[in-house]
Structure formats: structure tokens, C-alpha cells
Amino acid sequence: xxxxxxxxxxxxxxxxxxxxxxxxxxxxxxxREIKKVPTLRGRTVINLFYEASTRTxxxxxxxxxxxxxxxxxxxxxxxxxxxxxxxxxxxQTLSAYDPAAIVFRSPHAGAAALVARWTRASxxxxxxxxxxxxxxxxxxxxxxxxxxxxxxxxxxxxxxDVLHSRVARSGILAFSRMGCEVTVCGxxxxxPRGIETLGCxxxxxxxxxxxxxxxxxxxxxxxxxxxxxxxxxxxxAACYQIDxxxxxxxxxxxxxxxxxxGVELAAEVIDSPQALITRQVESGVVVRMAxxxxxxxxxxxxxxxREPTGxxxxxxxA
Amino acid sequence: MTVLEHGVxxxxxxxxxxxxxxxxxxxxxxxxxxxxxxxxxxRDGEIAQQGDALELPKGAELVDAAGLHAFxxxxxxxxxxxxxxxxxxxxxxxxxxxxxxxxxxxxLAMPNTDPLVDTASVLRSLRERGRAxxxxxxxxxxxxxxxxQGEQLTEMAELGEAGAAAFTDDGLPVRSAGVLRQALQYQRxxxxxxxxxxxxxxxxxxxxxxxxxxxxxxxxxxxxxxxESTMVARDCSLAAYEGGRIHVQHVSARETVEILDxxxxxxxxxTAEATPHHLLLTDEAVRSLDTNFKMNPPLRxxxxxxxxxxxxxxxxxxxVATDHAPHxxxxxxxxxxxxxxxxxxLETAFAALNTGLVRPGVIDLALLVERLTAGGEPFxxxxxxxxxxxxxxxxxxxxxxxxxxxxxxWESRSSNCAFAGRRLTGRVRMTIAAGAVAYRxxxxxxxxxx
Numbered sequence: 120x121x122x123x124x125x126x127x128x129x130x131x132x133x134x135x136x137x138x139x140x141x142x143x144x145x146x147x148x149x150x151r152e153i154k155k156v157p158t159l160r161g162r163t164v165i166n167l168f169y170e171a172s173t174r175t176x177x178x179x180x181x182x183x184x185x186x187x188x189x190x191x192x193x194x195x196x197x198x199x200x201x202x203x204x205x206x207x208x209x210x211q212t213l214s215a216y217d218p219a220a221i222v223f224r225s226p227h228a229g230a231a232a233l234v235a236r237w238t239r240a241s242x243x244x245x246x247x248x249x250x251x252x253x254x255x256x257x258x259x260x261x262x263x264x265x266x267x268x269x270x271x272x273x274x275x276x277x278x279x280d281v282l283h284s285r286v287a288r289s290g291i292l293a294f295s296r297m298g299c300e301v302t303v304c305g306x307x308x309x310x311p312r313g314i315e316t317l318g319c320x321x322x323x324x325x326x327x328x329x330x331x332x333x334x335x336x337x338x339x340x341x342x343x344x345x346x347x348x349x350x351x352x353x354x355x356a357a358c359y360q361i362d363x364x365x366x367x368x369x370x371x372x373x374x375x376x377x378x379x380x381g382v383e384l385a386a387e388v389i390d391s392p393q394a395l396i397t398r399q400v401e402s403g404v405v406v407r408m409a410x411x412x413x414x415x416x417x418x419x420x421x422x423x424x425r426e427p428t429g430x431x432x433x434x435x436x437a
Numbered sequence: 438m439t440v441l442e443h444g445v446x447x448x449x450x451x452x453x454x455x456x457x458x459x460x461x462x463x464x465x466x467x468x469x470x471x472x473x474x475x476x477x478x479x480r481d482g483e484i485a486q487q488g489d490a491l492e493l494p495k496g497a498e499l500v501d502a503a504g505l506h507a508f509x510x511x512x513x514x515x516x517x518x519x520x521x522x523x524x525x526x527x528x529x530x531x532x533x534x535x536x537x538x539x540x541x542x543x544x545l546a547m548p549n550t551d552p553l554v555d556t557a558s559v560l561r562s563l564r565e566r567g568r569a570x571x572x573x574x575x576x577x578x579x580x581x582x583x584x585x586q587g588e589q590l591t592e593m594a595e596l597g598e599a600g601a602a603a604f605t606d607d608g609l610p611v612r613s614a615g616v617l618r619q620a621l622q623y624q625r626x627x628x629x630x631x632x633x634x635x636x637x638x639x640x641x642x643x644x645x646x647x648x649x650x651x652x653x654x655x656x657x658x659x660x661x662x663x664x665e666s667t668m669v670a671r672d673c674s675l676a677a678y679e680g681g682r683i684h685v686q687h688v689s690a691r692e693t694v695e696i697l698d699x700x701x702x703x704x705x706x707x708t709a710e711a712t713p714h715h716l717l718l719t720d721e722a723v724r725s726l727d728t729n730f731k732m733n734p735p736l737r738x739x740x741x742x743x744x745x746x747x748x749x750x751x752x753x754x755x756x757v758a759t760d761h762a763p764h765x766x767x768x769x770x771x772x773x774x775x776x777x778x779x780x781x782x783l784e785t786a787f788a789a790l791n792t793g794l795v796r797p798g799v800i801d802l803a804l805l806v807e808r809l810t811a812g813g814e815p816f817x818x819x820x821x822x823x824x825x826x827x828x829x830x831x832x833x834x835x836x837x838x839x840x841x842x843x844x845x846x847w848e849s850r851s852s853n854c855a856f857a858g859r860r861l862t863g864r865v866r867m868t869i870a871a872g873a874v875a876y877r878x879x880x881x882x883x884x885x886x887x
Contacts, residue, residue, distance in 0.1 A: 207770050227772030228656050229726030248774060249656030288656055312659070313650035 123235045123242040124410055126251050127292035134413075135296060139261050141409035141417075142402070148185070149405055158416050159188035162219040166192040167209070167234075168245070169225045174376060175245050175255070178403035179222045186408055188219070206230065207237055214238040219415050223247075241414040249285050255375055256289035258406040260297055262398045263333060266371065271298035274330055277319075278359060279337030279383055280348070282309045286375045287337055291317045302331070305359060308348045324358070325365060335373040336361050339383045352382055363387040371395055440602040441543055441574035441818065442567030443871050444533075454482035454872050455829070458493050462502035462833060466509050466823040467803040468810070477507055479829040482872020486825060500867065502833050509821035510542030510830040510868055512812040514632075514710060515607070515686060515758035516783065518575075520566065521559075522551030527763040527850050532783070533572040535761070535849040537876035539783040540832035540865040542821055543813055545576045548585075549608040555580040555591045557599040564600055573870040576602030576818065581620050581631060587612045590620055593627040603816050605632035607686060608733075612638060614671055621681030630708075630815055632684040633672055635693070636734065640664035645774045647720040647735040655726070657774065660735050666692035673700035673707055684815045685709040687760050689734035691744035698753045708815035710758035711745045713786045714855045717793040718742075722855075728769045728776035729855050732762065746799060749808055756811040759786050763851030780855040785842050787834065789856045791863035802836075831869045838864035845879075 121129045130138075148154055164183040168176050176192065183190045193213065204212075206225075213221065214237070221238060223231045224245040231244035246252040264270060275294050281287045281303045291314075295301050301319040303310060315321050328334065339355060349355045362385035366372060372394045378384055388394060459477040464487065466472075476491040477484070493499055513536060519527040527535075529546075536544045546563075548554030554563060560579055567575045579601035583589045585608070593604060604620070611617040611633065620631055641664040646652050648659020669685055673696060676683045688694060688711050700707050714732065719739050722730045730736060748754035762779025769776050782789075787809060794800045810820045821830030843857040868876040 205767065205770070206772070207767075225772065227774045230772040232726060233770075233772060248772070251656070283656075285656055288654070311653040312648055312661075313653035316650040317654060 122414065124253055124414060125232050125235060125242065125244045127253050127256055127289050127296065129253075130296070132296050135257065135260065135293065138257060138406070138409045138413055139264060141412055142261055142405040145185075145405040145408045155185050155187055157187045158412060159183070159186040159219065162188050162415065163216060164188040164190050164220045164222065164411065165213050165216070165218045165240070166190065166222045167213065167224070168193070169195040169230075170246065172224055172245070174400060174403060175224065179243075179245060179407050181404045182407035182411055185404070186411055188411070191216070191218075206233065210234050210237045214240060220411060243410060243414065246285055249283050249288070251289045252285040253289050253293070254407055254410055255286050256293035257410065258399060258402040259290060259335070259373060259375070260293050261406050262395050262402040263371070263373065264297075265398070265402075266395060269298070270294065273299045273332045275299045275301050275333040275335060276328060276331040277301065277303045277335045277337065278325070278361065279305050280309045280339055281305050281314060281337065282311045282348075283340065284337050288317065290335065291319045295319065304328070305337075306349050306355065328365060329367060331370055333371045333373060334361055334366060336383045338375060338377065339379055341379070356382055359383065360385055361388055363391075366393065368393070373399060376400065440576045440600045442564050442571055442576070443574040444567070444569055444571045455869065455874055456480050456494060456497040457500055457869070457874075458491060458497050459500045459502045459507055459831070459833065462505045462507035464507050464823055465803060465806055467807045468509075468820060469822050469824040471823050472803070477823065477831070479831070479869065479872070482829050484823060484825050484827050484829050487823070500833070504835065505866060506834045506836055507823065508540070508806045508832050508834060509810045509823055510832040510870060511540050511787065511809040512818060512820065513541050513544045513759050513761070513783065513786075514684075514756065514812040514816055516544045516546055516761040517549070517763065517779070518546045519763055520550060521563070525850070526765050529566055529570040529575060530572065531848060531850045532761070532763070533570070533575055534876070535781070535783040535847065537572050537868045537870060538848045538865060538878075539785070540787050540834065540868050541573055541783060542830035542832070542868065542870035542875070543574045543576070543818060544783075545578060545602050545813070545816060545818075547605060547607040548578050548580045549606075553580055553585060554578070555583050555585070557592065557595045560596055560599045560601060572875045573868070576816070578603045578605045578607070578632065580604065581606045581611055582616060585609050587616055590616070590623060593620070593623055593629070597627040597629055601629060602818075603630045603632050603684070605634070605686070607632065607634045610634050610636045610638065610668055614675060617672060618675050618679060621675055621679035621683075624681050630682045630684045632686055634686050635665045635668040635672065637664045637668050640667070644735070645731065646723045647737045649720055649738055651720045651723055655724070660733070662690035662692050662737060662741065665690045665734055666696055669693045670696045673697070673705050676707060677703065677705045680706075682706040687712050687715065687734055687758065688745065688748070688754060689715050689737050689741060691741045694744045694748040694753055697748070698751070701753060708755045709748075709753065710756050710812065711749060711754045712758060712760045713782055713789050714780060716742065716745050716749065716757070717789055718855060723773075726773045728771065728773055729780055729853050729857060731773060731776050731778055732760070732780050732855075733778040746794065750800060750804065755808070755815060757786065757790065757808045758812055759783050761849075763849055764853045766852065769853050780853050781847070781849050781851055782854065784847060784849065785854055785856045785861065787865060788840070788842070788861035788863040789859070791836065792861045796862060829869050829872045832865055833867040835864050835866055837862065840864055
């Protein structure tokens with residue numbers, strides 16, 4: 120595995136399986152009273168977020184803390200970025216603190232790869248524009264695998280605004296790498312030309328949704344309405360909302376959150392037992408622990424899923 | 438009246454009216470039907486004679502050009518010299534030095550500077566600076582619309598009087614068909630071709646690269662080919678209707694080549710240019726998100742590139758233009774979507790095209806030379822020639838010399854070249870522009886014989 124996690128393309132199926140296996144062992148730790156392991160004690164993780172985020176930033180923070188790393192969180196607002204400092208200068212300044220990892224979120228494609236060129240730290244892409252969000256895809260695969268076991272041959276439909284979605288791009292790559300047959304579906308104005316080259320089918324109606332084992336709904340951002348991508352949220356919901364009528368009893372439902380209730384999802388399906396949405400959020404911490412572990416400790420520590428759980432019994436520094 | 442300014446009087450070039458004997462070069466001037474090894478005598482800045490074993494006139498410099506090719510020097514109708522306003526990125530001196538180093542004997546500068554070249558006073562002061570600083574003859578275009586706002590015509594008649602080489606809103610399209618129609622009508626009074634940056638902003642939007650498989654993968658907003666071709670179709674129709682003359686800048690799309698072909702066959706007075714980067718690179722290069730592959734129009738698909746090459750062959754594309762667009766290093770060191778559009782190209786144009794198209798046998802050397810020398814013609818600047826009687830505009834090129842683009846730095850003040858770091862074959866050793874030596878490559882040994 121590379122020193123950085125910038126894209127799902129950085130990962131082989133074997134890499135993904137190793138990370139998910141590691142995440143499972145961390146899940147065991149999470150069930151205990153003391154949730155910490157000392158793996159990254161004395162090492163620094165910097166969360167650098169140039170874009171608002173609740174679940175991604177908080178789960179990365181928890182992940183770093185549970186690995187006993189020293190954590191610094193920098194948000195663009197109120198930082199030197201606000202004073203006009205360039206990304207390169209910011210990264211080089213933060214790199215002077217010798218962090219082991221920089222977790223980076225940016226509204227611009229390829230920004231994490233740029234950061235990786237300017238620092239000695241391992242860089243984790245926590246979302247770069249509409250390009251990729253690899254840890255989201257990993258936690259999605261993790262959550263689905265916990266439910267289904269193997270994903271080989273599983274039919275997964277990604278429904279909604281694919282054009283503006285980094286979750287969709289990383290998801291198509293990760294799910295198909297794990298053996299899923301991926302279909303993307305949405306309004307023709309929100310399906311990018313050429314998306315099928317990522318290895319998915321394209322549909323513009325939900326007519327064949329019945330074939331899906333899993334329905335992955337994307338967040339429909341209200342600001343897209345102004346660009347006249349769809350005439351109205353009402354029309355969008357009429358054509359693409361996943362509701363109790365469209366979601367069959369044997370189909371699973373996923374969503375990266377936060378949900379627009381009544382737009383992409385109807386209330387009755389959000390709270391149904393078929394929905395994995397809460398499971399996805401829970402998976403975020405352990406999968407991100409596993410990613411940090413693989414990047415920062417995976418090469419030096421002896422392999423085996425037992426190791427982090429074993430160390431968890433030691434008393435931890437506060 | 439010539440519209441080109443040249444700094445020879447300021448003592449920048451070695452001296453006007455040079456007398457040199459170029460010994461033993463392979464002379465190639467496809468337009469004049471010259472192709473053979475001979476000596477070339479330049480006397481007082483003019484091509485005087487070709488022949489075998491010419492005698493070295495007293496006081497002349499002998500240039501040993503055995504193994505080299507001598508071409509008519511190149512003409513670039515599309516460069517950005519960033520002057521006035523961004524002299525940190527380029528100025529007339531550095532930009533024209535870059536041109537000379539690339540084998541160019543004349544260049545035309547775009548008016549999208551700060552301030553814009555949209556009044557005669559700005560144009561006059563620029564021409565004055567050109568007279569003092571330009572290492573090769575340099576012409577300046579003026580804007581079509583005030584402030585390039587696309588709403589109101591500039592004082593094109595006065596600008597024409599003041600020596601505008603042509604008119605363009607380059608960097609931006611003339612959005613309104615009505616305004617372009619007025620400019621075409623006004624052309625009957627003021628003359629001057631209208632050079633057009635063709636892009637429909639309602640289709641290109643916030644796009645950062647060509648719309649296709651790669652933009653889908655990268656999640657970058659795409660600039661579809663039709664944002665160019667629909668505007669070219671519109672403007673060819675307008676030019677036909679008004680009997681006007683237009684020049685389509687930096688053609689990038691297959692559809693555009695098809696439309697131009699039809700328009701030319703229908704008798705529309707339209708000429709067109711293509712850049713080395715569009716002729717050699719595709720959107721595959723953008724996968725790296727290297728901002729030296731970000732320009733407008735964007736690098737397109739392989740099918741588009743092939744159509745451009747075919748257009749160059751057939752003559753639908755009249756000439757090669759670099760769209761040399763220097764940018765400060767720190768401005769290109771941004772995520773792809775934030776970086777400015779544009780790449781430099783003067784110093785690599787010949788070598789890159791020789792490496793990518795001529796050596797693999799895609800086009801002939803003679804065709805490349807013809808298209809590199811033809812850039813001034815749509816603007817009334819005649820193509821240089823090696824034939825006796827013409828002003829001496831000659832470049833000496835070592836076709837087999839390999840080098841890495843940028844290895845020894847750049848004459849340009851900026852380094853945002855799409856070919857930086859590539860191994861190229863073919864190196865300009867010396868450029869003579871308007872009868873004066875404008876450039877000698879450092880390693881090229883010259884013996885002055887008294």
C-alpha cells in the first residue's frame with residue numbers, strides 16, 4: 120500500500136480487505152470500556168479541513184484519539200488561510216511540526232495529492248472536491264460487508280446527483296473492486312458524460328430498481344436547484360425519491376448523510392430496519408482508525424488483527 | 438505602414454542589416470520551392486544569394502551550419518506578453534527573447550493586459566516600448582470591445598490608425614452575436630481581421646477541462662467541445678452574411694474543424710490556428726491534475742487531436758500558434774480548479790512538434806515549417822522566405838539534437854510549459870529576425886571572420 124490514501128485507485132482488493140479486517144479488530148476495542156490503543160502514542164495527526172464537515176472530521180478526530188495520537192484540528196475559517204496564506208505555505212508550516220499524518224479535506228479536486236507533494240507526512244484524502252472521498256467508500260463497504268458478508272455479485276444502485284458527488288466516484292470504484300455490480304441512476308443532467316468508464320451501468324429511471332440488492336441514495340443538495348439541473352425538488356422527489364413504495368422488503372438502503380428528509384429519502388425508509396445509515400456512521404471511526412493504522416503503523420508493526428486489541432488492555436495515558 | 442515594432446534601433450539585437458554567410462546548411466523553404474544543401478548569403482539584412490561555395494564577403498561573419506537546417510523563421514500570431522500589468526510574468530523583452538529562442542522572427546501580442554489595449558493611447562505607448570525592447574518584430578492587437586466586456590465596440594478606426602495589428606477579445610468570447618455583427622460591419626471602415634476566442638460561456642460554465650471520460654473520473658466540471666464549435670458555426674455565418682474576415686484562435690475540437698472546412702468551401706473568409714499542445718496532447722494528460730495541462734480551450738480527446746492534425750494537413754488550419762501564456766509559479770501551484778488557464782510555448786513549439794509529429798512520420802517537416810511560418814498571413818504580415826530579395830528571417834535548427842525542455846531554464850520569465858521536463862528532439866541554434874541576429878544558442882560556436 121502507498122504511503123498516502125488519496126484515491127480508491129491506490130488500493131487493491133487485498134489492501135481493502137486488510138483495512139476492513141483491521142477495522143473489525145478495532146470494532147472489538149470500541150465495544151470495551153476503555154476504547155484506546157497506544158499504537159500512535161507520541162505521533163501527531165493534523166486534521167486540515169478547508170470545507171465544513173461534521174461526521175468526517177469528528178470521526179477522524181475520534182479515530183486519531185483512540186489510537187493515542189496527538190491531534191491538531193485546523194479549519195480554514197479563522198486560520199491563516201483566512202488571511203490569504205496559500206495552501207502550499209499552510210501545508211509547509213504545519214509540516215514543520217513533523218506530523219505523522221495530515222487528514223485533508225478540500226473543495227478542490229486533486230488538492231490532497233498536491234498536499235502529498237509538499238509534506239513528508241502521510242496524507243489521507245478526506246474529500247477533494249467532487250473527485251474522491253476514499254474513507255467514506257471504505258466505511259460503506261465495511262458496513263455493507265458486516266451485513267451481507269461477501270459482496271461478490273451484489274447488485275448496488277447509486278441513486279441521485281452523481282455529477283457533484285465524490286462519494287459516488289469513490290463508491291463506484293470501491294464497491295466494484297469488491298465484486299459488486301454497480302449501477303448509477305439519476306436525472307440525465309446530473310449524470311456526468313463518460314461515468315460508465317469507471318465500471319458502472321447508467322440508468323435514468325428507477326424502473327429497474329427492483330433488481331438491486333442495495334440502494335445507495337446520494338444527498339441532493341438544495342443549491343443544485345439554482346443551476347436548473349432539475350426543475351424543482353418536488354419533481355426530483357417524484358422521479359427519484361426512495362420511499363416505502365419503491366424500496367422492496369429485501370433491499371438494503373444506504374446514504375452517506377446528512378439526509379434531506381422528504382427529498383432523496385422518504386421518512387419511512389430512513390428509520391426502517393433495512394436502512395444501514397446509522398451503521399455507516401458507526402463504521403466511520405473504526406475504518407478511519409484502520410486507515411491511520413495501515414498508513415502509519417502497518418509496515419512496522421507485526422501483522423495480525425489481534426495485535427491492537429491485545430495492547431488495549433494496557434493502561435493508557437490520558 | 439508596418440504594424441510590427443522591433444528593438445534593433447535600441448541596440449538590443451546585435452545590429453540591423455547583418456552580413457553573414459551561412460555555410461553548408463540544408464535550406465528548406467517549402468513555399469519558395471527551396472530544398473537542398475547550399476550556402477546562404479545574407480547581406481545588409483537581406484537574403485542576397487544561394488549557391489555552392491559562396492565567397493565570404495569582407496567583414497562578413499561566417500556561420501558554419503554544416504549538419505543544420507535553415508528554415509524561414511517562424512511567425513506566431515498568438516502570444517501573451519503580460520505587458521502592461523504583469524511584468525513579473527513576462528515583458529516585451531523576455532517574451533520576445535523566448536520567441537527568438539524558439540526560432541520566431543515575428544510575434545503578435547494579445548490585448549488582454551492590465552490596462553487592456555482598448556484605447557489608442559495604451560496601444561501607442563505599447564508600440565513605443567516594443568520599439569525599445571522587442572528582440573523580434575512584435576505586433577500588438579487591440580480589443581474588439583471596451584474593457585473586453587462584449588458590449589460596446591472600441592474605437593477601432595483610431596486603433597487601426599494607431600497601428601493595431603488586428604482586433605481580438607482573446608481570453609473571452611464575443612458573447613453577443615449582435616456585437617460581433619457590428620464589429621464585422623465596422624471592419625469595412627477600420628480594416629483588420631477579427632481574431633476570435635470561441636467559447637459559449639453558457640456551455641463552458643465553470644469548466645476546468647475537456648468534458649469526457651477523464652472529467653467524469655476526476656469530478657471536474659467539463660468544457661464540452663460544443664462550447665467552441667457552436668460559436669464557430671455562429672461566427673462563420675455572421676462573417677458570411679457581412680462579408681467580413683475572421684480568424685479562429687486555438688482550435689481544439691473535431692467539430693470545429695468540420696465547420697471550418699465547410700465554411701471555407703462555401704467561401705467564408707475564415708482562417709484558423711492550432712496550438713502545439715492541442716496537436717500533441719490530450720485530456721489523458723490531465724489525469725495527473727498537473728496545472729501545466731490547464732488551458733482554455735482545454736486539451737481534448739484523441740479523436741479531436743487527430744482531427745486537428747488532419748486540419749493542419751489539409752490547410753483548414755492555416756498555421757500553428759502557441760498561445761504562449763505565462764503565469765507566475767505561485768499561481769499555478771494551486772489545486773487544478775483554482776489555477777489560471779494557460780501554458781507557455783514559444784521555446785518548445787518547433788521541438789515538440791518535430792518530436793511528436795515529424796519524427797514519427799505523422800506529418801512532413803516541410804508541412805510543419807510551412808504552418809509555423811504562415812502565422813502572420815491572416816494579419817497581413819507576409820510569411821518569411823529564404824528566396825533572394827526577402828528580408829533575412831532565418832532560423833538554424835539542429836534536427837537531431839536532444840534536450841530536456843527547461844533543463845537550462847527558460848528565456849521566458851515563466852516556466853509553466855506543458856512540455857517541461859520532456860525529452861525533445863530538435864533545437865534552434867540561431868535566429869535572424871528582420872535582418873538582425875536575435876538569438877544564438879549558447880553552445881553554438883560561431884566564428885567571426887574578419
